[in-house]
Amino acid sequence: MNDSSPVFLIDDDKDLLKATKQTLELAGFVVSAFSSASDALSALDADFAGVVVSDIRMPQMDGQQLFSHVKDRDADMPVILMTGHGDIPMAVQAIQDGAYDFIAKPFATDRLVQSVRRAAEKRRLVLENRSLRRAAEQAQDDLPLIGQTPAMERLRHTLRQIADTDVDVLVTGETGSGKEVVASLLHRWSRRAKGNFVALNCGALPETIIESELFGHEPGAFTGAQKKRIGRIEHASAGTLFLDEIESMPPSIQVQMLRVLEMREVTPLGTNEVRPVDLRVVAAAKVDLGDPAQRGDFREDLYYRLNVVTLSIPPLRERRADIPLLFSYFAKRAASRFKREMPEMSSSVHRHLQQHDWPGNVRELSHFAERLVLGLETAAMQEPRDTPSSDGTLPLPARIERYEAELIRETLSQNNGDVRRTIEALGIPRKTFYDKLQRHGIVRGEFAGSEGSDRRGA
Known part of the structure; x- marks a missing residue:
């Protein structure tokens, strides 16, 4: 599936920048490449409709500082950080601060493309929600004959x-x-x-x-x-x-x-x-x-x-392009009436709005918006939590591999890199443990504390 969403790509390694840009362009993205964070930041505005992908380790302004500046301009703009193993704690902190995802180097190209694709979809929904809110606010409260078709x-x-x-x-x-x-x-x-x-x-x-x-x-x-x-x-x-x-x-x-x-x-x-x-x-x-x-x-x-x-x-089924705008109007009206927060239009809600035939037309849509505002449609519209460790777009084996790698890193961190305690906590043989470290590209020494060495060696 191609995606024409724009991407700002930042990396001071020119060869890697060129290769990554080519990868994203082959996937259909429109990529603007920058070798410094300051150059990218000067070209970025708050209405940017795409995704920012940046390396963490860079001179002058690093990826974490870039993320902080992007967040100040638009807290909802998705930022994906590419990181070496030594920068993982820094990337985890950025995730906690609101970055969209981090990808450890070296990474599979599919891993990057899927993450950017999901981030682009999230950005599209955010901007669409903002547009619908503005349109709903401009609509007269007593004039629900809304539509742009x-x-x-x-x-x-x-x-x-x-x-x-x-x-x-x-x-x-x-x-x-x-x-x-x-x-x-x-x-x-x-x-x-x-x-x-x-x-x-x-x-x-x-x-x-x-x-x-x-x-x-x-x-x-x-x-x-x-x-x-x-x-x-x-x-x-x-x-x-x-x-x-x-x-x-x-x-x-x-x-x-x-x-x-x-x-x-x-x-x-x-x-x-x-x-x-x-x-x-x-x-x-x-x-x-x-x-x-x-x-x-x-x-x-x-x-x-x-x-x-x-x-x-x-x-409604013959003018589907009007459905999101009508939904936004009815949801805003319901939120005011019930004194509730205006709900965001998630991807699952958007999908339901576009796929349902709405035999009851505008009246049915209005009642659906009211139920959503009241939280009565939450279970049916529940979406998976959007975190780096949850990726519904990957096949099950890849998702299991990803979860396993994160679990090993988490256990190593909890035990200050101590191999014996980590093996005991995971309940796996020593040889299996080291095989998994190699397969996932995990460097045990990055988690070692003052007592973190494995005195018996590998």
Whole structure:
């Protein structure tokens, strides 16, 4: 797998610098090579989108000092240190201070490439999180019609064009795609914004009460009607009436609704009084009302009366590039609502966002963000700890070898390099111990204290 991420490579050994640069370039990285840390630092800015790979032992400014300067500029910029065996304690300290990884010389080229690749992915996620945070902060809290894909750009442009025209609009889209958001924007961006925005879900009300809800009634109009009630249509006069799931509207009500749309007047139940209404109607449907097979018993003439302008909202799976931005917006809103920290978008969360089909669309994504903020998705999204000793990209034998080498070094360090105590702690034969030292390139003397020699020799 190639990676075009940029890499700053620093080493005062010109031959090694040239060879390492070639290795990384063959892996697809864009490498800038420097023979001194000061030269690299002068060319590095806080927005650098890649990885810094540096030797530790260098004149004037060493790798650890370079790491300290990089950390001051951007604490999240990944720095990988290349070290000789004598510099391992120094490298371990740098890891504890926040360096991304250290690689002991001599190293296998795959070891370096895999580490740089993981660091580049981490850097990409960090910068993406920052970008999403900025975009979410710029988004209006009451305007979740967020998206940078061409389909969403066209939708917003169309909304701006027709918002102030008073034309009736039919909005189509899957469940949870944001049809009420579109209707609300049409209202807010028009001169009707001072009037009421009245929403009614036609599929949520029984047929016995939907007529009263829409048209209102006078006292005594039916059993239990003790007071006058202004219907939703009249209440929306001078504003906008939003009829969601209009395909669920009973046929008897469809006839009356057709007259409202044609005459702009309403007759409440229990009276012959005709009251004029000044309203815009925005209707929403989950099905294609233009298709007779999907339209069912929805009146064809009512469909054509509503179908002056039709807006179609694409499902999330058709605009995946918008998903991270939407997630960031919803997570920020949830964090504020629940008084929790805004979660970082880890690689596992990013992968889930892009691979899931989101049948519930924006509504499902919003609920996922809320659960993540509350910590309810943590187990499913758990990632391995990102340390030099955990490398999920390597085959199992290589990971075992790496763990074994680190365990031997740790045990030697705990026993001040004493071979007898180290062998006893590890529970392996002396010959096996020395074979492993040779295979892993471990120099026992580096861990020896005042009592650390093996008096019986090798």
